[in-house]
Structure formats: C-alpha cells, structure tokens
Amino acid sequence: MRNISYYYQSMLFNSxxxxxxxxxxxxxxxxxxxxHINDNLKLRLQNAFVILASYVFxxxxxxxxxxxxxxxxxxxxxxxxxxxRSSTPKAAKAWTAANIVHNLAILAVFKYYDFFVxxxxxxxxxxxxxxxxxxxxxxxxxxxxxxxLSYSIDVYRKKIEPTRDIVAFFAYVAFFPQLVAGPIERATxxxxxxxxxxxxxxxxxxDGMRQILWGLFKKIVVADNCATYVDQVWATYDxxxxxxxxxxxxLFTFQIYGDFSGYSDIAIGTAKLFGIKLMRNFNxxxxxxDIAEFWRKWHISLTTWFRDYVYIPLGGSxxxxxxxxxxTFVIFLLSGFWHGANWTFIAWGAYHAILFLPLILLxxxxxxxxxxxxxxxxxxxxxxxxxxxxxxxxxxxxxxxRAETITQAWxxxxxxxxxxxxRACYRFFLPNxxxxxxxxxxxxxxxxxxxxxxNKQHGLEVLNASKYKWIRIxxxxxxxxxxxxNAGTEQTFIYFQF
Amino acid sequence: MKRFAKTIFCFFLPIFLxxxxxxxxxxxxxxDYTFKNKWLTENISHVRIWTFGSSHGLYGISPRYFxxxxxxxxxxxxxxxxxxxxxxxxxxxxxxxxxxxxxVSYFTLTNKMExxxxxxxxxxxxxxxxxxxxxxxxxxxxxxxxxxxxxxKQIKRVGRYWIKGVDDNSCDSLGLDLGYSKAHRGENWYxxxxxxxxxxxxxxxxxxxxxxxxxxxIESIIKTCAEKQVKVLIITTPVCSTYYDCVDSAQxxxxxxxxxxxxxxxNHVQYLxxxxxxxxxxxxxxxxxxxxxxxxxxxxKILDEYILTIEHK
Numbered sequence: 001m002r003n004i005s006y007y008y009q010s011m012l013f014n015s016x017x018x019x020x021x022x023x024x025x026x027x028x029x030x031x032x033x034x035x036h037i038n039d040n041l042k043l044r045l046q047n048a049f050v051i052l053a054s055y056v057f058x059x060x061x062x063x064x065x066x067x068x069x070x071x072x073x074x075x076x077x078x079x080x081x082x083x084x085r086s087s088t089p090k091a092a093k094a095w096t097a098a099n100i101v102h103n104l105a106i107l108a109v110f111k112y113y114d115f116f117v118x119x120x121x122x123x124x125x126x127x128x129x130x131x132x133x134x135x136x137x138x139x140x141x142x143x144x145x146x147x148x149l150s151y152s153i154d155v156y157r158k159k160i161e162p163t164r165d166i167v168a169f170f171a172y173v174a175f176f177p178q179l180v181a182g183p184i185e186r187a188t189x190x191x192x193x194x195x196x197x198x199x200x201x202x203x204x205x206x207d208g209m210r211q212i213l214w215g216l217f218k219k220i221v222v223a224d225n226c227a228t229y230v231d232q233v234w235a236t237y238d239x240x241x242x243x244x245x246x247x248x249x250x251l252f253t254f255q256i257y258g259d260f261s262g263y264s265d266i267a268i269g270t271a272k273l274f275g276i277k278l279m280r281n282f283n284x285x286x287x288x289x290d291i292a293e294f295w296r297k298w299h300i301s302l303t304t305w306f307r308d309y310v311y312i313p314l315g316g317s318x319x320x321x322x323x324x325x326x327x328t329f330v331i332f333l334l335s336g337f338w339h340g341a342n343w344t345f346i347a348w349g350a351y352h353a354i355l356f357l358p359l360i361l362l363x364x365x366x367x368x369x370x371x372x373x374x375x376x377x378x379x380x381x382x383x384x385x386x387x388x389x390x391x392x393x394x395x396x397x398x399x400x401x402r403a404e405t406i407t408q409a410w411x412x413x414x415x416x417x418x419x420x421x422x423r424a425c426y427r428f429f430l431p432n433x434x435x436x437x438x439x440x441x442x443x444x445x446x447x448x449x450x451x452x453x454x455n456k457q458h459g460l461e462v463l464n465a466s467k468y469k470w471i472r473i474x475x476x477x478x479x480x481x482x483x484x485x486n487a488g489t490e491q492t493f494i495y496f497q498f
Numbered sequence: 499m500k501r502f503a504k505t506i507f508c509f510f511l512p513i514f515l516x517x518x519x520x521x522x523x524x525x526x527x528x529x530d531y532t533f534k535n536k537w538l539t540e541n542i543s544h545v546r547i548w549t550f551g552s553s554h555g556l557y558g559i560s561p562r563y564f565x566x567x568x569x570x571x572x573x574x575x576x577x578x579x580x581x582x583x584x585x586x587x588x589x590x591x592x593x594x595x596x597x598x599x600x601x602v603s604y605f606t607l608t609n610k611m612e613x614x615x616x617x618x619x620x621x622x623x624x625x626x627x628x629x630x631x632x633x634x635x636x637x638x639x640x641x642x643x644x645x646x647x648x649x650x651k652q653i654k655r656v657g658r659y660w661i662k663g664v665d666d667n668s669c670d671s672l673g674l675d676l677g678y679s680k681a682h683r684g685e686n687w688y689x690x691x692x693x694x695x696x697x698x699x700x701x702x703x704x705x706x707x708x709x710x711x712x713x714x715x716i717e718s719i720i721k722t723c724a725e726k727q728v729k730v731l732i733i734t735t736p737v738c739s740t741y742y743d744c745v746d747s748a749q750x751x752x753x754x755x756x757x758x759x760x761x762x763x764x765n766h767v768q769y770l771x772x773x774x775x776x777x778x779x780x781x782x783x784x785x786x787x788x789x790x791x792x793x794x795x796x797x798x799k800i801l802d803e804y805i806l807t808i809e810h811k
Contacts, residue, residue: 016636202499202501205502239693
C-alpha cells in the first residue's frame with residue numbers, strides 16, 4: 001500500500017477535530033434553517049454554509065487543493081449550462097466531451113502521470129527522474145471528479161436539468177461527508193436535495209447518529225485493530241508461516257471492509273443529520289453467494305458509476321460474446337486502475353474480471369439478486385458453502401490489492417501455500433491467539449449484527465423504536481465503550497489515498 | 499430539534515462525564531514524563547552530565563555509574579526534536595553542566611515521531627512537559643484519546659494508583675528505566691534482530707526532509723553547548739549481531755558519517771561508536787537492540803571512562 005502517513009493531517013471522521021467540527025457545523029446549519037428569513041434565502045445561506053464547512057473540512061488537510069475542487073466544480077457547472085444551451089446535438093456532445101477530457105486530464109496529471117512516465121522509462125531503460133512531477137495526490141480527487149463528471153453526462157443525456165444555481169452545485173460537489181471517500185453521488189439524487197428546502201427530521205437524525213456509531217465501530221474497533229496485525233505481518237511477510245499469512249489476509253479482508261464501509265456509514269449518517277440522503281455504498285458484500293453478487297454489494301456507488309457511464313455505453317451484456325468479454329475487462333480494469341497508479345490494482349481488477357466472466361457468459365450473473373437466507377435465521381448449508389467460497393475468492397483478491405508489487409503479491413500467496421496453512425482458520429477463533437484476540441471477537445460481533453440486520457440499511461437501523469429500547473440503548477453504550485477503548489490509535493482511512 | 503438535542507444530551511452526558519473523570523484521573527498518575535520534568539525543574543543546576551535519546555538511551559545509560567552527578571532524560575522513541583526541546587527548556591538553568599551525551603542510533607536520523615506509529619507519544623510532551631508544539635491539536639493534548647491503552651487498562655491504571663498507590667514511573671531516581679533486565683527478556687529475544695532492523699530501516703530518498711531536520715536539531719544542540727562551554731558526546735549504543743548484520747549499509751553509513759562530521763567540525767564534540775562493540779556480550783542485552791540493566795552499567799562505565807580520558811588529555 002502507498003505510504004499514507006501524509007493523510008493523517010486530514011480531518012478524519014475518527015478524529016477529535018471532527019468531533020468538534022461536526023456539532024459546530026450542525027448547529028450553525030440548522031440555526032440558519034430555523035432563522036426567520038424567506039425560504040429561498042435560507043436555502044442559499046444553508047448551501048453557502050455547506051460549501052464553507054466543506055472547504056474548511058478539506059482545507060484542514062491541504063488548503064491549496066481547494067482551488068482544484070473549486071475549478072472542477074466551476075467547469076462542470078459551466079459545462080452543464082453550455083450543454084443545455086447548445087443549438088445542435090453535436091455541440092452538446094462536444095461540450096460534454098470537453099468536460100470529460102478536462103476532468104480526466106486533471107485526474108491523469110495528479111494520479112497517473114508519474115506512473116506512466118516511470119513505466120515508460122523502465123520499459124525503454126531510460127532515466128525519467130527529471131520528468132517526474134512528484135506531486136501529492138489530492139485527497140478524494142477520484143471521488144469528486146467522478147461526481148462532477150456524472151453531472152455533465154447526465155445533463156447531456158437529459159436525465160437532469162442543468163442548474164443555474166452555482167451555490168447548490170458547489171455544495172453538491174463539495175458536501176463534506178462524502179467529499180473525500182464517497183459514496184460517489186449522482187447529480188440526479190443529490191443535486192435536487194440541495195435545491196429544495198430541508199426540514200429537520202428527528203427520526204432521520206437519530207438514525208444518522210446510529211449509523212455514525214456503527215460506522216465508527218467498524219472503523220475504529222474492527223478495521224484499526226485488524227490493521228495492527230495486518231501491517232506487522234505484511235512488513236515481514238517473507239519470514240512468516242503460511243497460517244499467519246492466511247490469517248493476515250483474512251484480517252485485511254475485514255480491515256478494508258470495516259474501513260471503507262465504516263467510512264460510508266459515517267458519511268451517510270452525517271449527511272442524514274443535515275437532512276440529506278446519500279446512496280447506499282455497501283450491502284453486506286461478504287454474505288454474497290457468488291462474485292457477481294459481491295460486486296453488486298461492494299462499493300455500490302463506484303460499480304454503478306462504471307456500469308452506467310462505461311459498461312452500458314459500450315453495449316453492456318447485450319452484445320456479442322467477445323464484446324461482453326471486452327466490456328467486462330474494461331470495467332474491471334478501469335475499476336482497478338481507479339484505485340491507483342499501480343499494477344497491483346490493475347491485476348486485482350483483472351482477477352475479478354476473470355472470476356466474473358464465466359458468470360456473465362453463462363447468464364448467471366444475476367442469479368442471486370435477493371437477500372441471502374431471506375426470512376430465515378441461518379443460511380442453508382449450500383448458501384454457507386457459497387458464502388465461504390466467495391469470501392475466499394475475495395481474500396485472494398485483497399492480497400493482490402494490498403501488495404505493493406505483483407511480485408510481492410505472488411510471494412505472499414506462495415508463502416501461504418504451505419502445509420498447515422489452514423491452521424489459520426482455527427487460530428482465528430482461539431481466545432489465546434495473542435495478537436488476533438480480541439480483534440476476532442470484534443469481527444464476530446460485526447458479522448453477527450450485520451447478519452441479523454442484513455435486510456436493513458445499516459447495522460443499527462431500528463424499524464420499531466419502542467421495541468427492545470433499553471437493550472438497544474445498552475448495546476449502543478457497549479459500542480461507545482469499545483470505540484473509546486480502541487480510539488487511541490487513530491488511523492487514516494485506506495480509501496483516502498484513492 | 500429540541501427533542502433531538504435532549505436525546506443527544508442524555509446519551510452523551512454520561513459518556514462526557516466518564517471521559518472527563520478518566521482524563522483527570524489519567525493525568526493524576528505520575529509517570530516518567532512528570533517525574534523527569536519535575537526532577538529537571540528542581541535539580542538541573544546540579545547536573546554535570548546530562549544524557550538524552552530514545553529507548554536505547556533510556557534503558558542503556560545508568561547515571562549512577564558516572565563519576566559526576568548525572569541525569570538521564572531519555573524517553574521511549576524520543577526523537578531528536580524532543581531531545582532538543584527538553585535541552586532548550588532546561589539548559590538555561592544548567593549552571594554546572596559539563597557534558598551532554600546524545601545517543602544517535604541507526605534510525606535516529608530518519609525518524610520523525612509525527613509521521614510514525616509512535617505519534618501518540620507526542621501528547622506526553624504536550625501535557626507533561628508543556629511543550630508548545632501541536633498545542634492546538636486535541637489528539638496531542640488529551641490523554642484519553644491520545645493514549646494507545648484500552649479504556650479498560652486506563653481505568654485500571656487510575657484505579658491502581660488511587661487504590662494501591664502504584665504509579666507509572668518505571669525509572670530510578672536518576673532517569674534510567676528499570677523495565678529491561680536480563681531476567682525479563684522474551685523467549686526469542688536474540689532472534690528479533692532482523693525484524694527490528696528491517697523496521698528501523700527507511701527509504702533514504704524519501705527520508706531526506708527528516709534527515710535534514712534531525713541534523714538541524716543536533717547542530718542546534720551543539721551550537722548552544724558551544725555557547726555554554728559544554729562538551730557534547732555523541733554515541734551510538736551497542737546492538738546484537740542479529741541486528742547489525744541486517745542493517746542497511748547506506749543508512750548505517752549515513753549515521754556514521756553524520757556523527758563523525760560533527761566531531762570533525764566542532765572541537766567540543768566527540769563521537770563514540772559502540773554499535774558493534776565486542777565488549778558487549780549476550781548477557782548485556784534485553785533484546786537485539788536494547789541493553790538490559792546489566793548492560794547499562796557496562797555502557798555507562800565505558801562512557802565515564804571515555805569522558806575522563808578526554809578531560810585528562
């Protein structure tokens with residue numbers, strides 16, 4: 001993985017800074033919302049305040065890159081108007097293309113330029129040091145760029161009317177809960193919410209708080225504890241036994257899930273406090289019965305983005321077999337490459353494309369669209385085996401994703417292929433496994449809660465507020481206890497670097 | 499909104515009060531930092547040999563074996579930045595000071611606490627030494643959140659102090675940490691050398707800003723010492739062969755070259771490299787790169803003899 005220490009300076013959701021920032025922003029935002037002024041002015045003031053708060057949030061990391069967000073926002077907003085005003089479809093297409101090219105060019109310069117130059121140099125054996133830009137990757141650039149892109153494409157496709165309201169548009173791009181690590185919102189969902197008056201909703205806000213709590217649990221308690229073990233093993237993977245490597249691979253699988261889905265839960269929960277509903281980003285992906293179901297449930301906002309803006313325009317699955325193969329590889333490779341300029345991400349994308357391809361070619365990619373074990377307490381034996389097998393495939397994929405080079409990933413996997421590797425499976429459940437415990441316990445708590453709540457939007461969603469009220473409150477306090485207990489080693493979010 | 503405010507208030511009030519009580523409790527437990535800060539405030543004027551450094555100095559230098567009054571103000575993972583901070587804070591009152599001993603280990607020049615896993619130790623300087631760096635950053639100024647100990651252990655620590663009177667200071671009266679002895683070393687203590695050396699090895703190209711900054715701290719200490727007519731002894735503490743066999747030659751050379759160049763450049767600076775010194779045997783170590791209390795005695799006597807030799811030249 002990339003050295004992410006630089007991102008420690010960001011205002012992380014699990015930081016004390018954010019614990020002060022959020023209530024202040026919340027109070028001012030709703031103070032404006034309840035002010036005795038006309039609705040239109042109230043809306044504009046609230047949106048302007050969202051921009052200010054979001055820029056402070058982002059600028060906490062590095063204020064210089066605020067210009068980049070503002071520039072991206074302005075260009076996308078302007079392109080929307082130009083597309084709508086175009087007298088011919090050709091002109092509209094040209095403006096859309098211009099906006100896409102300009103956004104991707106920014107992304108390419110910041111994220112991929114050095115990678116390509118270095119690879120080019122290695123390929124031809126020339127020194128490229130002087131050509132490298134060595135610039136910092138702006139936090140969340142891939143997220144907000146894709147969000148800005150979706151707007152102009154949707155305007156071009158006439159799915160959304162272009163907005164003249166620049167304040168609402170800037171708030172849409174910069175809305176701080178999802179600015180740096182998603183969910184990658186669509187203008188069709190989010191922009192109208194910034195154009196309508198928002199009323200404080202008690203149930204929504206309380207649900208948001210519960211979702212934040214659950215997200216913090218997944219991030220601080222599960223992911224950060226896994227990270228401690230995973231980082232230690234990866235740092236010395238060449239000296240570790242097979243079972244330790246497998247154990248670390250399994251823990252990384254939970255780490256990345258806890259980290260990213262935890263972030264998404266906090267983002268969605270935070271947005272709810274402001275009366276904004278963001279799209280769901282994870283739907284219990286590790287309960288998937290095949291890899292196609294996994295991809296419908298993992299990082300939903302990105303996969304649907306690629307589906308809607310790349311896969312379907314390429315013909316999707318309604319084309320000949322070779323084109324299906326091509327399209328599948330294109331979106332998976334792009335999805336991998338989106339994560340960063342490294343061959344490991346591309347290999348990770350290719351690995352999933354290979355797993356996905358048989359399903360789509362055999363027309364089995366939508367076999368499991370319902371929730372697993374619907375209406376039952378436990379899965380059937382068949383479902384359990386399918387879930388475990390899909391999970392194992394995901395674990396292998398995450399090794400490639402976590403490695404710094406393809407060689408490292410290969411060596412890691414080879415290191416796992418030892419006699420006794422499967423000992424990891426029972427070591428995971430040992431109470432005296434000195435490093436894994438109590439992380440394994442936390443993971444089990446997360447799995448059990450998410451399994452019970454698998455039909456709901458998040459782990460702590462409550463449909464009947466009066467049912468088991470005191471048990472729920474007690475459980476929430478247990479979660480808070482665990483969060484504070486583990487909050488000492490604040491870690492950045494893995495997806496910040498993307 | 500009022501209902502929401504009431505719900506949030508009722509839910510968070512017990513948490514807030516609990517955390518506040520724990521914060522006050524944690525701060526009340528004496529630790530190495532409170533002890534050393536207090537000791538230096540009260541006694542710095544009598545100190546003639548003052549030693550610094552990270553755990554290598556903390557566990558490796560026992561001031562009682564110097565023939566002059568000495569004090570060890572090292573802390574675990576203490577980088578040069580905080581060596582320099584403590585030095586600057588107390589040097590004004592160090593009227594009798596003759597020598598400072600500044601350990602520079604294999605990782606010292608590339609180390610920056612803010613960037614590494616040990617960032618949480620910074621709060622100890624902010625809270626207990628009144629260090630002005632990071633004074634507006636909550637995570638460096640609140641014990642409960644800046645502490646890697648679990649909540650349960652923090653409560654246990656406070657309880658242990660208030661009920662049994664057991665504090666958290668593991669140092670002797672002159673600053674040597676007594677936690678590392680031969681008897682307490684782990685089962686594979688000798689074999690952790692490669693892992694520890696690898697952990698301490700950094701990409702030198704990427705570490706250039708840290709190296710530059712750390713050299714600046716050494717230089718600043720040396721210059722202040724020159725003004726105060728205090729001699730500087732830079733040392734590299736001994737490690738086991740399992741460790742030194744696995745170090746990166748470029749990073750090792752950088753350490754040697756930097757320290758030697760200071761010794762060449764300034765008359766009042768000496769450099770003593772004991773990294774691979776054969777006088778230190780297995781029995782002297784707690785693990786592959788830390789001396790045990792027994793080894794600390796040997797090292798301090800060597801340093802004392804060296805200082806006396808220099809003085810008598």
